[in-house]
Amino acid sequence: MVKAVKGTLIECDPAAREVLLKVNQKEKFIIEELDSTHLFITSSHLERVRGVLDQLMNDNTYKIDTPS
Amino acid sequence: MGSEGAFKSTIAEYLEDLPAQFCQQLFTKPAACLAIFRLLSTLGKHIIMSMLYLDAPIELTDVLQWAKPGKTKSFKSKIHRLRKLRILVENSGKVSLDPMFRQELRNALTGGGDFGSFGIPATTRDLRITEAWLEKYANEKWEAILHFMVGQNAEMPQPSDSVLHILKMSRLMERREGDMRITNSGFQFLLQDVSSQVWTVLLQYLRLAEDQNMDVVEVLNFLFQLVGLQLGIAYRTDRFSQSQRKMLSELKDFGLMYQQGDVFYPTQLVTSLTSAMNAEHTSNNGQVSTTEMSADGYVILETNCRVYAYTSSPLQIAILNLFVHLVSRFPNFVTGVITRDSIRRALSNGITADQIVTYMTVYAHPHMRNQMPVLPITVTDQIRLWENERNRLKPTASYFYKDFHQRQDFERVYKYAEDLGAILWCNIEKRQIVVTPAAHVVIMQYVRGHRKPEQRG
Incomplete structure (x- = not known):
């Protein structure tokens, strides 16, 4: 019997994928880990995941000190 | 192009x-x-x-x-x-x-x-109005409009209603929360050279004229007549028709000409539109050729992302401020730094990395032009990387099919979806497919239609 699930396909680089997997440990939203660059997630979590990823990338970016 | x-x-x-x-x-x-x-x-x-x-x-x-x-x-x-x-x-x-x-x-x-096709020169003219004066006048007018678009200077007088209307019609600006705000295409407009900007406005003016049921041929003829006029010469308006006068007064607001009583003086904004000089400068590939570079380049960009701009024009500073974190301002130049945040702010305004790079290349200081490429690669690459970073996730709404029991079932559905061009992702070994929502209904019907005969047999 075929199962059809509604959701959102995400294409991303492997690094971003690892971040998403880490977030998934706290709150489950990944329906299926397809391969190293694709994930299938619940659509309602998309914006939240985006925000988390953006925040994480921001924290991990080296910032040039703005001269005053 | x-x-x-x-x-x-x-x-x-x-x-x-x-x-x-x-x-x-x-x-x-x-x-x-x-x-x-x-x-x-x-x-x-x-x-x-x-x-x-x-x-x-x-x-x-x-x-x-x-x-x-x-x-x-x-x-x-x-x-x-x-x-x-x-x-x-x-x-x-x-x-x-x-x-x-x-x-x-x-x-x-x-x-x-x-005789009148190229405008009728006036016999009397104001001697104070020289070519240099007109040039200054036109630049001030045009820059005031651009400056209004950048929207950083509240005490500047608002452009006239017809200017506002054209800016709004061409979607260079839009009304948001009661204020005129610049749009995505408005930012792109700002980074172009003046003659393309004037053409954009004139084309928009033509479309507007169509909407207002004006005689398009008359408008076109009038525009072409203006384009053929000579800088620094006074022309008479008394033989103009009613609609031509109207156009004159509307285009005047853009600084395309200066009017004084019955005579008007075209400015270089309109007279240089069709000049062959400009045409030669146009390169046919997307690359910025050296001839296309502006004569008055003022931007120096260092490999450490510092920007030094030799300018005192509020407009140029305002444009730089779109994507540079400006730090200090001196009488004849400003310094700043390109940071991740400043670029991200520009990107979220709809400016692309390519536009930023092109702008800085076109307005590079003469000292920068001896280098090849003009801008340090480290910085241009970094700007592009910052742009890519914003699009790390590529989401597509879709349906995921799994747990096909039999290989034939899977292959049939796979084949059918492939024919529809609906497959976003698939793994044949695991018998999994991801398809577009549009195709989902059709495919499900297909699956149901095929299941019944199997159950019978």
Whole structure:
């Protein structure tokens, strides 16, 4: 019997994928880990995941000190 | 195509789309013929000049002989363009110039025909209005509009209603929360050179005229007449029709001309629109050629992302402020730094990394131009990386199919979805497919339709 699930396909680089997997440990939203660059997630979590990823990338970016 | 080329071709495209009888009416004015002629490329001008004094049609095959060996293809496409503009008429294998166009272009070149077509110079004029004064006046007007678009200076007077209307109609700005805000395409507009900007506005003006049921041919004729005027000369307005006066007063607000009582003075914004100088500067590939670079470059960009801009123009500073974190300002220059945040702010405003790089290349300080490439690669790469970073996740709403029991089932559905072009992702080993939502309903129907016979058998 075929199962059809509604959701959102995400294409991303492997690094971003690892971040998403880490977030998934706290709150489950990944329906299926397809391969190293694709994930299938619940659509309602998309914006939240985006925000988390953006925040994480921001924290991990080296910032040039703005001269005053 | 360079940005300028793109806009020139839009005026050409605009002309191509005009109905035939409009073109005929347009060709009755020598000024219009000359302006169209000046808008064409060198090759197009060459073809027209060769045929201008031929009274009888000649064989198309003979015309094609004029092309250099190996250049026949571009020559043919040029002839096709001329035919679309209805300048060239083909009749049973023979071609000739449109008779009206031929006659009026001859008139334009030899100074015959209708006297008023190129504007009537006024006998009296204000001696204080010199070319330099007009240039300054036009630049101030134009920059005030651009500055208004950047929207950083609240005490600047608002442009007139007609200017606001055109900015809004062309979607360069839009009304948001009661204020006029610049749009995505407005930012792109700002980073173009002045002559493309003027063309954009004029084209928009033409479209507006259509919407207001004005006579398009009259508007076009008037525009082409303006374009053919000479800088620094006073022209009379007393023979203008009502609608021409209206256009004059509307275009005046853009700094395209200066009006004083019954006379007006065109400024360089309008007189340089069709000049051959600009056409030569247009590069045909997307690259910025050295000739396209602005003479008054002022930006120095160092490998450590520091920006030094030798300018005191509030507009240029405001534009830089779109993507540079400005730090300090001196009487003749400003310093700043390109940071991830400043670029991200620009990106979220709809400016692309390419536009930023192009802008800084075009306005690079003369000292920077000795380097190849002009801007440090480390910085341009970093800007592009920051752009890519914003799009790390590529989401697509979709349906995920799994747990196919039999390989045949999977293959049949797979084949069907593939024929529909609906497959976003698949793994044949695991028997999993991801398809577009649009195709989901159709595929499910297909699956159900096939299950029944299997159950029977």
